[in-house]
Amino acid sequence: MTAHIQFQLSESPIESSSLAAELHDSAAGAEVIFDGRVRNHNDGHLVERLEYQAYPALALKVGQQILEEEAARYGILRAIGVHRAGLLEIGESAVWVGVASAHRGAAFDALRTIMERLKYELPVWKREHYVNGNTEWVGPDNTSAATGLPKDDNPEWHAGLVEIWISPGNDFRGHHGGPRGEHGIEAVNKVECIAGMGLVGDRYFAYKPDFKGQVTFFDADAVDAVREQFKCPELSGGEFRRNLIVRGVDLSSWVGKRFRFQGIEFEGSEECKPCYWMNEAVGRGVEEFLRTRFRGGLRARILSDGMLRVSR
């Protein structure tokens, strides 16, 4: 590469050190580099890899034009941009832009503008591949892939529903100082959600207005972790007395946020902190174990009616 302003599209990993060397210029007192990498999560979903489909002939033209226009606008000496195409693993560089200018102000400003334009103008399309095997075309900055504008709907969880547990009465809550209740808990294949009320047949149904825990979500990975840590491979997922055991969603990122699951709308309210009953029900140390890494699960309000079903 010899030109001082150059945009490339690459099917192979970005060689950042050789690109950075191309920025050196004896008239440049500032070099600024942006290295955009593939994250393992986006918009609350666990991402396994990212795919960029490109329109190569047009992308080269548009990318080059963006670099040249912004270099001219900000008085940039050198500008190099590379965007990846193809399948990318977590941690790989997806886009790399470096600029060199006499002083830092212009370099920072130009780089910021170039990046914003590349995200919305470069003819490449991003598809997320989720841990659960689903894929989805996504827009930049979590905009809608269909409109390029901020989403007007709440994101759908790409998660599996492993088990549904409902219990007609409280075994722990209200039993402080005495024996646990004997209501038991029942695994069901489907359950009806009623907005503002709860799960039909569950102890917290119509418990009180605007109740934060109309439904509780629990991560199947936390069940697995307890089974392994406390050497109880046969432990039932019902022992945690949470309603919905899900796989493939980072529950910790949904506090205070709205989402859809199987088309039904929910709003995460708070972490479902475990209580000491967990030690009695499952084993010593479980309460403390569940207090870390959001393993206690997510309490949520139900915002729309519908039927949840265990995933096949």
Add this chain to the structure above:
Amino acid sequence: MNTYKIHYFGMLASQRGLADETLTTNVIVALDLYQQLATQHALKLPPQNVRAVVNDEMVSWSQSLCDGDEIAFLPPMSGG
């Protein structure tokens, strides 16, 4: 009748179920071509959310088409 090579990208390719096709039609304006394809294949993006490209140049929807043109339809870009 004109024959066009048509390319779909991103979610439009997913909705069409393929990325490239050749089509012979009497349609000669970019917008009319997109609307014909959208109706025929249940493409879900309205034209205001799609960019038309003819022979690697972005064009307006009123662009007239010539026999042998390569036409691409682009959903909103998603780089970075």
